[in-house]
Amino acid sequence: MQEYTIQLRQKIQLTHNMISLVFEKPADFEFTAGQFVQFLVPDGEKVVPRAYSICSTPSDNELHFCVKLLENGKASTLFAAMTDGDSAIIRGPRGNFVSTASSPLYFVATGAGIAPIMSILQDELIHKKTDTELYLLFGVHDESDLFWQQRLDDLTNTYNNFSFNTTVSQPQSQEWRGLNGRVTDHLDNHSNGHQFFICGNPDMVKDVRNILLESGVEKTQIHFEIF
Numbered sequence: 001m002q003e004y005t006i007q008l009r010q011k012i013q014l015t016h017n018m019i020s021l022v023f024e025k026p027a028d029f030e031f032t033a034g035q036f037v038q039f040l041v042p043d044g045e046k047v048v049p050r051a052y053s054i055c056s057t058p059s060d061n062e063l064h065f066c067v068k069l070l071e072n073g074k075a076s077t078l079f080a081a082m083t084d085g086d087s088a089i090i091r092g093p094r095g096n097f098v099s100t101a102s103s104p105l106y107f108v109a110t111g112a113g114i115a116p117i118m119s120i121l122q123d124e125l126i127h128k129k130t131d132t133e134l135y136l137l138f139g140v141h142d143e144s145d146l147f148w149q150q151r152l153d154d155l156t157n158t159y160n161n162f163s164f165n166t167t168v169s170q171p172q173s174q175e176w177r178g179l180n181g182r183v184t185d186h187l188d189n190h191s192n193g194h195q196f197f198i199c200g201n202p203d204m205v206k207d208v209r210n211i212l213l214e215s216g217v218e219k220t221q222i223h224f225e226i227f
């Protein structure tokens with residue numbers, strides 16, 4: 001698998017523990033929306049690979065990532081210390097969490113799990129100009145974990161085949177106007193014609209998948225990526 005050295009153009013703080021990294025895209029790097037790369041992270045004498053999904057689209061001339069910074073994580077420590085102009089080495093692209101169907105798409109994401117979904121969603125809307133119905137259910141723990149709400153609002157205002165809901169499992173104030181609870185509490189508006197794309201932590205993916213299977217959705221209609 002080919003390796004590329006990429007240079008950081010911009011680092012954006014999204015929340016208290018989530019950052020967005022914008023790298024220049026090598027001219028010969030090609031990928032399909034929803035795929036990930038491995039960052040090769042120096043660790044003493046060796047390097048360790050860490051998987052991160054690309055959240056920009058194949059047509060963009062930058063590679064965007066959305067990274068949850070984990071305490072003492074090796075890649076997290078590297079990313080936290082990086083400044084504009086620094087280089088990183090990636091290997092890839094990899095992964096089969098990609099959309100090939102022309103049927104309505106139903107996305108379920110929690111936290112950084114929105115990364116590959118943002119790539120697929122924008123690719124479908126902006127570049128493929130799909131007119132099929134796209135719906136996103138996005139879950140976070142509390143209001144301090146919210147990000148990209150304005151960006152998603154802008155997409156709904158521009159594309160009337162896209163809609164989304166954000167659900168907060170532990171809201172901290174009365175001011176939160178979105179949905180309350182876990183994503184598993186809000187899966188009632190799907191039809192069996194949807195293709196499902198689920199991404200996030202292992203328990204969430206398992207729970208959502210089980211609910212969908214129990215409601216009669218076929219295994220082949222459920223695509224998932226576990227972080």
Ligand SMILES: Cc1cc2nc3c(=O)[nH]c(=O)nc-3n(C[C@H](O)[C@H](O)[C@H](O)COP(=O)(O)OP(=O)(O)OC[C@H]3O[C@@H](n4cnc5c(N)ncnc54)[C@H](O)[C@@H]3O)c2cc1C
Binds near residue numbers: 068095115
């Ligand atoms: C296909 C795929 C795509 C992904 N895409 C993304 C993405 O877009 N964005 C994103 O944020 N994440 C993504 N992930 C998840 C990400 O790869 C992992 O969270 C990764 O482990 C983070 O790397 P790290 O080096 O920062 O942390 P690691 O070094 O892997 O450590 C993870 C956590 O475990 C703890 N830990 C490590 N070793 C020990 C130990 N010996 N004892 C106790 N605790 C320990 C660390 O302190 C840290 O909190 C993806 C995962 C996969 C599989």
